[in-house]
Amino acid sequence: MDLRKLKTLIDLVSESNISELEITEAEGKVRIVKSGAPAIAAAPVVLAAPAAVAPVVPATAPAAATGPAATPAAEAPAAPEGKVVKSPMVGTFYRAATPGGKPFADIGDSVSAGQAICIIEAMKIMNEIESDIDGRVTQILVQNGQAVEFGQPLFVLE
Numbered sequence: 001m002d003l004r005k006l007k008t009l010i011d012l013v014s015e016s017n018i019s020e021l022e023i024t025e026a027e028g029k030v031r032i033v034k035s036g037a038p039a040i041a042a043a044p045v046v047l048a049a050p051a052a053v054a055p056v057v058p059a060t061a062p063a064a065a066t067g068p069a070a071t072p073a074a075e076a077p078a079a080p081e082g083k084v085v086k087s088p089m090v091g092t093f094y095r096a097a098t099p100g101g102k103p104f105a106d107i108g109d110s111v112s113a114g115q116a117i118c119i120i121e122a123m124k125i126m127n128e129i130e131s132d133i134d135g136r137v138t139q140i141l142v143q144n145g146q147a148v149e150f151g152q153p154l155f156v157l158e
Helices: 003-015 044-078
Strands: 020-025 028-033 083-086 091-094 116-122 125-130 135-140 153-157
Touching: 003 020, 003 028, 116 153
Parallel strands: none
Antiparallel strands: 020 028, 083 153, 091 116, 116 125, 135 153
């Protein structure tokens, strides 16, 4: 299996709600487990998978340990103030079409229904996310370049 393909699979598992992924191809079989258990592989190139997956689990574990106290407080004020625009997919959030470019929407900007307000990159495809209502951006809840989950709040409009 191609090393780039393997890295893409590891990234997809780490950024999604999937805890385990197993793929069988002509070259061999790959099993990626998010919980930190060692992966079982038939192809020698897959030996890199446990090393790549292992740092992801510890990196998210401390954040999860310190995050629960902060997360409810951060999300609680966002919902009541207006309409929340949520992510329709798992991917990487970008505020602008190009690095260093002008953001699609900034705090205080008026947006109309159907207007692009951000991009979410999923599997190397750039997906424009559009506002579903007319309104004014009051909050941007994620950072540029941050991984987002399906249904995660991105913007608050009023």
